[in-house]
Amino acid sequence: MVIVFQSKPSILASSAVAGPLEKKSVFYSYFDSVVEDERWNEKTNEQGHAKMILEASNIVMKKANIENLDVDYFLSGDLVNQMTPSNFAARELAISFIGLFSACATSVSSVIIASLLTELGASQYAIAGAASQHNAIERQFRYPNYYGGPKPATSQWTVTAAGYALVGKHNPEYPSIVAATVGKVVDYGDVNPMHMGGAMAPAAFDTITAHLKKRNQKFQDYDLIMTGDLGKIGLKILKAMLAQTGVKPEELQLLRDAGAEFYGEDEAFLAGASGAGCSASVYFSYIIQQLKTGRFKRVLLCATGALLSPLSFQQGESIPCTAHAIEMTME
Amino acid sequence: MEPKEYQDLEKQVTPPIPYLKNALKAFFVGGIICTIGHAVTYFYIIFFDFTEKTVGNPTVSTMIFFSMLLTGFGLYKKLGQYAAAGSAVPVTGFGNAVISAAIEHRTEGVVLGIGGNIFKLAGTVILFGVASAFFVALIKLILVSIGVVQW
Structure with a gap:
């Protein structure tokens, strides 16, 4: 199903934060922030995951020079059961929130929903994006992190990173x-x-x-x-x-x-x-x-x-x- | 594209699993682990009052202790990625399965977290190990009873 946006909503600000291992990424220099501690100095992986989402969202707002109260919607998803990291980050943000699950396609599905809300006139600013934290996801989908089970050449490494975008009304200076x-x-x-x-x-x-x-x-x-x-x-x-x-x-x-x-x-x-x-x-x-x-x-x-x-x-x-x-x- | 057609294409593009290379790596690393185990056995026999029959328990405990250290420092995971079955099959692999689960579930508390999940991976080994040991012993008992073999 193809949607054409007549109003052409723009991405007015965006952010990416990542974990320590992601310093090895070729995209490292484009990230806004990289933390030294995979758990963001929290007690559990899941708490660290939520904090990462929160930090990425805060960076977006800071870049656009706006506050939580100015944002109409927060659209986020992750891979943890019931998406608790997104839910918990939304609790701190106190912005109207819809949790979305399209697995790793949530980065785009969230922006699609944000664009529709913008086109509809229901949203001035919407923060959309997705995140994953390696340890929290691996333990859920595969084995304990310290388990010595080999992975085949076809398997991939879950990143610790979050990416969020501020979707708003069309502005020719932005994508x-x-x-x-x-x-x-x-x-x-x-x-x-x-x-x-x-x-x-x-x-x-x-x-x-x-x-x-x-x-x-x-x-x-x-x-x-x-x-x-x-x-x-x-x-x-x-x-x-x-x-x-x-x-x-x-x-x-x-x-x-x-x-x-x-x-x-x-x-x-x-x-x-x-x-x-x-x-x-x-x-x-x-x-x-x-x-x-x-x-x-x-x-x-x-x-x-x-x-x-x-x-x-x-x-x-x-x-x-x-x-x-x-x-x-x-x- | 039909699913069958796609799976053929996928198979063609996906690199094959290097079974021979994996088997060789597993053979040598597994062999090294077992050699270390044997060295520990001799250590206990020579320096302590153990015999060939009684040395099993302290040796296994020591090997699991080594495995615990390597697991805690995240090194057993790296060894496992290289050696696969070579590091999974010896008793150190069993230790790794138990300890990694315990570390993982520490955040959910000692009773429900560690207690409830410590045998998450190793439970299979225990269940089928005990069950198969029972049947093997039963077969031997029958063979001894009818006089085919001796204990």
Whole structure:
């Protein structure tokens, strides 16, 4: 389903904060803040997770020179059960709050909702974004953090990072959201939770091709099409799928993936980065800054999410995935 | 694209699992861990009053103590990523499974957190270990009773 925003809401400010290991990220220099303690000096991983969301939201407001009372909506999601980090951060922020779960695609689904609220005239300012904290997510979806179980080359590393954006009325000085595609849930029967890129690639394929078709666009109309966290192997699969439908190799060069690039070529991170904070922290730092400087004029950000739970894959269910996309331009 | 078609494509792009390399790494690291275990065994026999029959318990305890230290400092995780089954199969791997779960759930309290979750991973090993030991012993008992083998 493609939405065209007539009012072209703008991203008036954005922020990205990250954990200590994320200093190894190639996007490190674009982040607003990096903490030394993975738990943000709190007692538990989950409390640290909530504090990270809070800090990212506060940075956004500070940059835009506004306060909590000026913000109409806070739209956030994460991967912890019942999204308690987002809920707890919202308690501190005291802004009207809708929690959203699109797994790692929440970075984009939250911005879509914020843009709709803005277009509707219901929101002057809305903070939208997503976050993930490595330890809190790993313990929930996989094994205890200190457990010595090996991960295959296809598995990805959940980042500790948060990315938030302030969505407001159109302002030509800032990047604007002109269209969006709300993805379907796609499931090609993949069952391996250690190969998320393989499970999510078809969802990205579905959303990107649907967006281009409905908008009557080609790859060349964009300076960049960036997926969320397919990882190195998932990105290769997506490129192979697109190549089969006749997309040329030079067009495929416009396609990049935040998760595949996040930690550079460091093999310790296997197939690359993942997590709701992965796409959020890259989109709302690097991409926004590149748009502002005019290096990119039109980008398509397509965040992917694997909609599984530890319970669902233990019960033998395959992994349903989704992908949401926003088209942003800079005048 | 059909699911079958997609899975073929996915398989083609995904690098294959290096089974031979993994097996060799597991063999050597597992072998080194067991050699250390044997050294501990000799240490107890030579310097303390243990025999080959009684040395098992202190050796296992010592190996689990080493495993605890390595787990707490986050090193067993790194070893596990390299050696896989090589570090999971020896008793140190069992120790790692218990200790990592205990550390993980400390934030939920001592009783419900540590107590309720410490055997989250190792419980499987205990259940199937005890059950299979029972059946193996039963088979041996039958064989001894009919005179095929001796105790």
